[in-house]
Amino acid sequence: MPGNRTSHDNIVRVIALHKVGKNNREISKQTGVTEATVSRLLIKWRADGVGDKVPVHKHAGGKALKISPKTLKLLKRQLDVTPSITAKELKNNNPKLLGDVSIRKIQENIQKRLNYSKVKARVKPLVTAKQRRRRVQFAKGHKDWDLVQ
Structure with a gap:
């Protein structure tokens, strides 16, 4: 698939097979990486000095992060x-x-990035259970009063 990155393990396998003496077509068949990618990886590897150093991917692009x-x-x-x-x-x-x-x-x-969710204020009841009991108690105690009282 175009645009997919070659895994680090596949890059190491490509270089190892090249060191053994396999050509690009054989390396491609064994690793499942396209011939063009094998060629490109080997060119990068040779440009870095043909040591044990494996070519690494550079930054994926995009804008730099504002917060480190x-x-x-x-x-x-x-x-x-x-x-x-x-x-x-x-x-x-x-x-x-x-x-x-x-x-x-x-x-x-x-x-x-920190996976903290937004905190929503807790829904509070307009009247608590204690207030409700007191109101009922008051109403029962004063139900027989007349307007003057």
Whole structure:
């Protein structure tokens, strides 16, 4: 499939088979990697100096992360200590680390990368059981009163 990455194990197998003296077609059949990929991997391997070093994938692309993994670890510690802290408070508490990061981006990272869900306020009853008992007791005690009383 186009766009799939070759696993590290397959890259090592391709290089090992090449060292044994197999040609690209034989390597391709044995590993299941296309001939073009075998050729490309071997060119990379030769360019690096033909040692035991295996070619590694570079960054997958895309925009760089605004919040580093170390900063996320610090945020996680702060959230564990005080779970009700807001993203705005986190930003104000860590101006050097989060000075150029928006509050929304902090919230997004907390939810997606740290797997903290949004906390919804608990639904409270309008009248508690204790209040309900007291009201009934009051009503029963005063049901015989007239308007003047």
